[in-house]
Amino acid sequence: MTPSDFATLTNIVNLLGNFAKSNTGEVVYYTGQPAAAVLANHNVIAFGTPRANSYIHALQPHLYFQFNKTETGFVSNEKLSIEAAYGRTLGTAQLLRSPVNKNHVVLVVTGGTPQAAYLGSTQIKFQKNISQHAGDLIAVDSDNQLYNYRFKKTASPTAPKSPVKRLLKRSSLVIFLTVAAVIFIVLAVLVVLLLRKYGRQSGKGREE
Numbered sequence: 001m002t003p004s005d006f007a008t009l010t011n012i013v014n015l016l017g018n019f020a021k022s023n024t025g026e027v028v029y030y031t032g033q034p035a036a037a038v039l040a041n042h043n044v045i046a047f048g049t050p051r052a053n054s055y056i057h058a059l060q061p062h063l064y065f066q067f068n069k070t071e072t073g074f075v076s077n078e079k080l081s082i083e084a085a086y087g088r089t090l091g092t093a094q095l096l097r098s099p100v101n102k103n104h105v106v107l108v109v110t111g112g113t114p115q116a117a118y119l120g121s122t123q124i125k126f127q128k129n130i131s132q133h134a135g136d137l138i139a140v141d142s143d144n145q146l147y148n149y150r151f152k153k154t155a156s157p158t159a160p161k162s163p164v165k166r167l168l169k170r171s172s173l174v175i176f177l178t179v180a181a182v183i184f185i186v187l188a189v190l191v192v193l194l195l196r197k198y199g200r201q202s203g204k205g206r207e208e
Contacts, residue, residue: 001048004114008047011118011125012109018127033058040100047109048117056110062099063108064137064151065092073112074139079149086141088112091119095136097152116142 001009016023033055034044050057050071060066065074073087082090091111098104109124111117119140123129135150 002114004118005048005052008109008114008118008121011121012045012047014125015130018130036100039098041104043104043106044098045107045109047121049110049112049114052114053110056108059096059099059106059108062096063110064094064096064149065090065139067112071112073116079137079151080139080147089116089142091116091121091140093120093124093138 016027028038030038034042038044044055046053046055046059048056050060050067057071060071064079065077067073068075068084068087073084074082074090074092075084075087076082092109094108094110096106096108098106107124109117109120111120119142120138123133123138123140123146133146133148135148136152137147137149139147139149
């Protein structure tokens, strides 16, 4: 690892520390690509260049900002037109859905050089920095020009729930409707009984 890689790792550790109360799981550091079972069952943070990190290299088709053929910089995409020299100055933090398990995510902090990757990490090291950004990609150049983009169309990979399932999920509403239905049935029965009672009484009165 280069000094820039260590600086990037420091910022990532700061990111985890910002949410220490909610991050109650286990953090495991890998120097090589994790096993398939790890990738399928855990969230992953990958950092560095695609030439030095084989996992980032494998993620190239899934990246929002993708690399050129030599993996030395980013190329233009649907959000930003990127000139070749400028693409080498950009660092990014990209939050992807895991290609092997849509219920997990992969945070990729990368660039064409270790220094560029470090730039991407500067925007996630403090909670106040993160709160300034929206979307699932942050890009930073060497002049500290920032870009924020949203690529994922939905926040959750799960399919929309049916109206019945959404109703059942709202347990308080279900309980309220159940109680209201019971009260309505009881009142209806009382009305029927009262009508029968007074109907018989009125019939007896006419006979007398």
